[in-house]
Amino acid sequence: MPDAGAATDRSAAVAALLTGRRGTPVAVEEWRRLEPWAVARARLDGPGGPETVVVKWVRRFHSQTAPDEWRLRSELAALGFLAEDRGVALAPRVLAADLDAGLLILEDLAPRxxxxxxxxxxxxxxxxxxxxxxxxxxxxxxxxxxxxxxxxxxxxxxxxxxxxxxxxxxxxxxxxxxxxxxxxxxxxxxxxxxxxxxxxxxxxxxxxxxxxxxxxxxxxxxxxxxxxxxxxxxxxxxxxxxxxxxxxxxxxxxxxxxxxxxxxxxxxxxxxxxxxxxxxxxxxxxxxxxxxxxxxxxxxxxxxxxxxxxxxxxxxxxxxxxxxxxxxxxxxxxxxxxxxxxxxxxxxxxxxxxxxxxxxxxxxxxxxxxxxxxxxxxxxxxx
The missing domain is CATH 3.90.1200 (Aminoglycoside 3'-phosphotransferase; Chain: A, domain 2)
Incomplete structure (x- = not known):
């Protein structure tokens, strides 16, 4: 699987990011890519029992020399603005973000x-x-x-x-x-x-x-x-x-x-x-x-x-x-x-x-x- 290495790296980055955010160890038990998007559902193991989150990352397309990092920045700003500035529950909440690594971790809205x-x-x-x-x-x-x-x-x-x-x-x-x-x-x-x-x-x-x-x-x-x-x-x-x-x-x-x-x-x-x-x-x-x-x-x-x-x-x-x-x-x-x-x-x-x-x-x-x-x-x- 061509993306297996990248998936492993992203999984480790998500675990580290959430561990740092929560202050307690978090492990990724399962990683499932939601094709064809640059999105995955991650099943976590940590305090409070298993849960799932949605992970988005920056993807570089074949015609690009650099990834469109502004996309994640816009999403992070919009979701934060809705939840924190406007108090509107119309979109998923951001749980953690590392823009340098090109990662957003979002509330999983399943089973929707x-x-x-x-x-x-x-x-x-x-x-x-x-x-x-x-x-x-x-x-x-x-x-x-x-x-x-x-x-x-x-x-x-x-x-x-x-x-x-x-x-x-x-x-x-x-x-x-x-x-x-x-x-x-x-x-x-x-x-x-x-x-x-x-x-x-x-x-x-x-x-x-x-x-x-x-x-x-x-x-x-x-x-x-x-x-x-x-x-x-x-x-x-x-x-x-x-x-x-x-x-x-x-x-x-x-x-x-x-x-x-x-x-x-x-x-x-x-x-x-x-x-x-x-x-x-x-x-x-x-x-x-x-x-x-x-x-x-x-x-x-x-x-x-x-x-x-x-x-x-x-x-x-x-x-x-x-x-x-x-x-x-x-x-x-x-x-x-x-x-x-x-x-x-x-x-x-x-x-x-x-x-x-x-x-x-x-x-x-x-x-x-x-x-x-x-x-x-x-x-x-x-x-």
């Missing part, structure tokens, strides 16, 4: 399991209450942290350099221009009015005003843990990309398919959109105002669709029938639909629909009735 696994196994209808809990948790995160950027960045800056302006625009900002070039090559350049609306959308996202809140910047069903039975108490995970950004980015998953899904259903009809919005409005009263909420949500959804559009060349190279093709069509059309529902960014929404129509012609295999709930029910997975 990832929502996406439940959705794939049973379908969305069987877990409506858990989807609602996820929606509320995302809204609660925004409500609890809005207006607190100064406190978070003081904590984050103590761990290393950080760029709050870059955080506001999200971790994928560099992909937007490439997406525009892909659309232009496809035959759908952004006309003047649509380009002006895109600029307005980016201005909204760059300066969220009262909607500026902490996000893990990856609000998707794989990053929320819930009990498979019993009360649906949600816990959000994976804060490596955390930062203060427009709170409505955390609502995009309700309206537009993420990477794992072909569809997300009707969040208005199911009440999920209202679950999120009411929770957010507890701390951000402007969320109750359609004139403030609609443009922000439209901007966040269309921005996500544009970011996904930069994958066009990759999808061109895939074989006919690959589900990522209709998924991109669904993403563009769902984002446009959301903007239209709030009568926001109409020309940009029209442009997204034109791009989707061009993709349907380019890929006949993607020219499907994505609105058919029998073929594409809520949270139909992209297999």
């Amino acid at each position: 399991t990832a929502l996406d696994l439940l959705l794939r196994r049973d379908g969305a209808a069987a877990h409506a209450d858990r989807l609602a809990a996820f929606a509320r948790a995302c809204g609660e995160l925004g409500a609890a942290t809005a207006g607190q950027a100064g406190a978070y960045y003081a904590r984050r800056a103590a761990l290393g350099p950080v760029d709050p302006a870059a955080d506001r625009m999200g971790p994928f900002a560099r992909l937007r221009e490439e997406a525009r070039r892909r659309a232009a090559a496809l035959g759908a350049p952004l006309a003047d009015r649509a380009a002006a609306e895109l600029a307005a959308a980016h201005a909204e996202l760059a300066e969220p005003g009262p909607f500026l809140a902490l996000s893990n910047n990856d609000a998707q069903p794989n990053n929320v843990l819930l009990h498979a039975a019993g009360p649906p108490e949600a816990r959000l995970i994976d804060f490596e990309f955390a930062g203060f950004t427009h709170a409505l980015r955390d609502a995009v998953w309700l309206h537009v398919p993420g990477p794992a899904w072909m569809s997300v259903g009707d969040p208005q009809g199911t009440g999920l959109a209202d679950d999120y919005r009411r929770a957010l409005a507890e701390g951000v009263p402007e969320a109750a105002d359609d004139l403030r909420y609609g443009p922000g949500l439209a901007a966040a959804c269309l921005d996500w669709a544009i970011i996904r559009l930069q994958r066009l060349a990759t999808l061109d190279d895939r074989p006919a029938g690959h589900p990522s093709r209709p998924q991109l069509v669904a993403t563009l059309e769902a984002a446009a639909h959301t903007a239209e529902a709030f009568r926001a960014l109409p020309r940009l929404a029209g442009w997204a629909r034109r791009v989707a129509a061009l993709l349907r012609r380019r890929w006949p295999d993607a020219d499907l009735d994505l609105a058919d709930p029998a073929a594409f029910p809520a949270f139909a997975p992209r297999r």
